[in-house]
Amino acid sequence: QVQLVESGGGLVQAGGSLRLSCAASGLTFSRNSMGWFRQAPGKERDFAAAISWSGGNTYYADSVKGRFTVSRDNAKNTVYLQMNSLKPEDTAIYFCAASRRSSYIVARNAYDYWGQGTQVTVSS
Numbered sequence: 048q049v050q051l052v053e054s055g056g057g058l059v060q061a062g063g064s065l066r067l068s069c070a071a072s073g074l075t076f077s078r079n080s081m082g083w084f085r086q087a088p089g090k091e092r093d094f095a096a097a098i099s100w101s102g103g104n105t106y107y108a109d110s111v112k113g114r115f116t117v118s119r120d121n122a123k124n125t126v127y128l129q130m131n132s133l134k135p136e137d138t139a140i141y142f143c144a145a146s147r148r149s150s151y152i153v154a155r156n157a158y159d160y161w162g163q164g165t166q167v168t169v170s171s
Contacts, residue, residue: 049073056165069143081126085139
């Protein structure tokens with residue numbers, strides 16, 4: 048079965064950096080777009096970043112553009128989210144997701160599989 052396992056979350060001070068990883072199994076990774084979403088307490092799960100099958104196209108929410116970078120290693124079946132200049136408002140559970148779509152991958156309903164999430168907490 049498909050498994051997406053996130054890691055790399057934790058507690059960091061404002062201005063710091065974290066790198067999240069998501070290891071995928073049970074699917075043809077190189078034929079799936081991958082996304083990162085985040086959910087703060089009491090809020091909806093929102094789009095943060097996504098990357099196309101080959102990694103040639105990346106997409107970012109305005110709130111993270113210029114600070115976060117999504118990348119993938121198809122040989123390792125892993126997608127990454129490098130988060131720099133973190134702010135307290137970035138505090139959330141971060142979820143990795145896989146989509147068989149190659150376009151319109153910024154919407155939550157474009158995704159077929161989800162990980163369990165990893166907590167990111169940014170202190171002020």
